[in-house]
Amino acid sequence: MLYIRLCFDKPGTTELREQLRADHRAYFKPNLLADAVPHLVQAGPLCVSDNDDTNLASFMILEATSLDEVVRFHDGDPFTKAGLYDRVYIHRWDRHI
Structure with a gap:
């Protein structure tokens, strides 16, 4: 199963990041291997805007057998x-396309 992990940074944590x-x-480097559990499929930061690369959140798609x-x-x-992180969302993703 695929899962989305979306984690928004607390304000003022750029230096800590x-x-x-x-x-x-x-x-997470070991989780890039195809047989890793969970397997990290895609990941990267979300940026403030097209002109500002400041990170505001972390986004990951993981393949695993359970939410746990x-x-x-x-x-x-x-x-x-x-x-x-200020807010964290982890949900199973039912990819259709």
């Missing part, structure tokens, strides 16, 4: 542990 970016990427697997993955993310 930069400090933890390498740890965040290292954390994705929540455990989310809970272990260095961004999550540091309290970077």
Whole structure:
């Protein structure tokens, strides 16, 4: 099954995001492998606008056998542990196209 993980940053956390970016990427690198559970299909930051690359959220598509697997993955993310996120949405995605 596919899941969407959408995490909006707390205001004023740009510096914290930069400090933890390498740890965040290292954390999910093993999940890029095709047989990883959960498997990270796509990921990247959402930007403020076409002219402003400031991150306002993190977006991921993950393949997993349950929502619990994705929540455990989310809970272990260095961004999550540091309290970077203000709002988090994790939902199963029923991809049609």
